Amino acid sequence: MNTTPQRVEHQLTDKGYVPVYTTAVVEQPWSSYSSDDHAVWAQLFERQQKVLVGRASDEFLTAQRAMHMTPDRIPKFDDLNRTLRAHTGWELIGVEGLLPELTFFDHLANRRFPVTWWIRKPEQIDYLSEPDLFHDLFGHVPLLMNPVFADYMQAYGKGGVKAHGIDPDALVHLTRLYWYTVEFGLIKQADGLRIYGSGIVSSKSESIYSLESNAPNRIGFDLERVMRTRYRIDTFQKTYFVIDSFEQLMRATEPDFTPIYQRLREHDSIPAGDVLASDAVFNRGTGEGWLTDGDV
Numbered sequence: 115m116n117t118t119p120q121r122v123e124h125q126l127t128d129k130g131y132v133p134v135y136t137t138a139v140v141e142q143p144w145s146s147y148s149s150d151d152h153a154v155w156a157q158l159f160e161r162q163q164k165v166l167v168g169r170a171s172d173e174f175l176t177a178q179r180a181m182h183m184t185p186d187r188i189p190k191f192d193d194l195n196r197t198l199r200a201h202t203g204w205e206l207i208g209v210e211g212l213l214p215e216l217t218f219f220d221h222l223a224n225r226r227f228p229v230t231w232w233i234r235k236p237e238q239i240d241y242l243s244e245p246d247l248f249h250d251l252f253g254h255v256p257l258l259m260n261p262v263f264a265d266y267m268q269a270y271g272k273g274g275v276k277a278h279g280i281d282p283d284a285l286v287h288l289t290r291l292y293w294y295t296v297e298f299g300l301i302k303q304a305d306g307l308r309i310y311g312s313g314i315v316s317s318k319s320e321s322i323y324s325l326e327s328n329a330p331n332r333i334g335f336d337l338e339r340v341m342r343t344r345y346r347i348d349t350f351q352k353t354y355f356v357i358d359s360f361e362q363l364m365r366a367t368e369p370d371f372t373p374i375y376q377r378l379r380e381h382d383s384i385p386a387g388d389v390l391a392s393d394a395v396f397n398r399g400t401g402e403g404w405l406t407d408g409d410v
């Protein structure tokens with residue numbers, strides 16, 4: 115199997131500077147997964163299933179059940195695609211890893227979600243510096259079964275293509291929105307705060323920390339506030355933003371962002387851990403354990 119990826123450049127993302135691959139869509143090399151690969155999937159899957167009870171949002175858990183992933187072996191993209199296409203018209207495509215931003219946006223805009231085909235090694239169970247199959251499949255894919263969230267992801271992709279054509283500042287602001295919603299979002303449910311962000315959902319320690327630690331801020335979602343807020347790529351977040359519903363997220367992001375990007379030029383960015391007088395605060399973080407520098 116030819117798995118020598120073509121590493122072209124490095125891009126600052128979730129986990130620091132990581133290689134960006136130009137490689138086009140790849141077939142999932144399912145029969146080449148080793149028994150170690152399947153065991154890593156099983157271990158992570160079973161561990162997260164327990165952690166997510168009472169922590170993941172009802173929307174996530176419902177979508178996850180409808181997706182029918184199982185711990186016994188790494189799912190086949192083809193099988194998941196039959197279910198996804200029938201429900202929301204989304205499709206998974208296999209990729210080597212992070213894509214250049216415009217390529218990534220173009221896929222989302224066309225309801226294609228890129229999934230890294232390889233899975234982390236047993237010694238990387240708790241941490242690795244780039245997205246792998248577990249993060250992408252377990253973390254991102256279930257909510258593509260939710261009709262509202264599915265539309266949000268496509269709208270985001272279209273917005274990304276548009277922001278890419280404006281300037282790098284617009285992209286910085288839009289990327290923060292992805293970070294604080296798709297990757298690290300919390301949602302308010304009748305019985306309390308729950309997780310929907312895939313970066314949290316795919317991490318045992320952050321699943322617990324994001325909801326139960328007193329250290330981070332938990333603040334009500336406000337579009338421009340989020341777009342101004344810097345973030346952490348190397349540690350747990352200092353601040354999580356809480357939406358009321360996916361409908362709220364859709365409505366808040368429907369307007370044309372062009373004038374918003376213009377307005378945001380006049381404002382400074384907000385350090386990741388700051389709380390503003392105008393914030394709707396669920397929890398004012400104690401800041402315990404925060405590193406003083408390193409916000410992106």
Ligand SMILES: C[C@H](O)[C@H](O)[C@H]1CNc2nc(N)[nH]c(=O)c2N1
Nearest residue numbers: 211212213214215218228289292
């Ligand atoms: C939009 C997001 O912030 C980030 O820049 C993009 C870049 N390329 C990517 N490529 C893949 N395959 N997966 C991703 O999540 C991303 N994220």
Ligand SMILES: N[C@@H](Cc1ccccc1)C(=O)O
Nearest residue numbers: 269270273367368369370371
């Ligand atoms: N409304 C945004 C597009 C978008 C939708 C949803 C999420 C993110 C961006 C724009 O005009 O740019």
Ligand SMILES: [Fe+2]
Nearest residue numbers: 245297312313
């Ligand atoms: Fe992700």
